[in-house]
């Protein structure tokens with residue numbers, strides 16, 4: 001049996017089957033995304049690169065159908081999420097970066113462009129068939145932040161007050177913070 005996430009199929013066929021695809025795939029099977037994660041982690045000393053980064057699982061679901069009642073416009077909706085290993089650009093430590101997507105796409109080729117469906121984005125197909133995994137992969141790549149950072153300041157070594165490194169850095173930051181606070185409170189000064 002094939003894997004519906006990886007098999008190539010036409011958008012019309014997926015839509016008329018009302019295909020539902022459960023996603024539970026390791027990052028390692030998303031080649032381009034894995035390449036990006038690997039390049040990002042290469043900035044770390046090899047002994048702190050998370051060993052199992054390829055095994056982080058992308059989970060979610062895709063549902064194919066038609067956006068219109070006349071079955072003219074194939075569409076896919078769903079969601080997917082993964083925590084990829086990344087490097088915080090602030091403290092240069094590894095951390096888990098959460099990515100999530102909620103696709104709502106019309107699957108059209110170039111000539112079929114339409115603005116009939118405001119709540120869908122157009123996904124332009126350059127071939128007659130598509131691989132559902134490619135859509136998930138491309139959207140996850142687009143969801144990558146320009147500069148990955150710890151979301152929670154408390155987890156970030158560059159800003160935490162507990163580590164030795166940051167206790168040395170703390171005073172200049174604190175001074176800057178109090179200056180900025182003054183400016184905020186008294187913009188004319």
Ligand SMILES: [Zn+2]
Nearest residue numbers: 088091150156
């Ligand atoms: Zn950090």
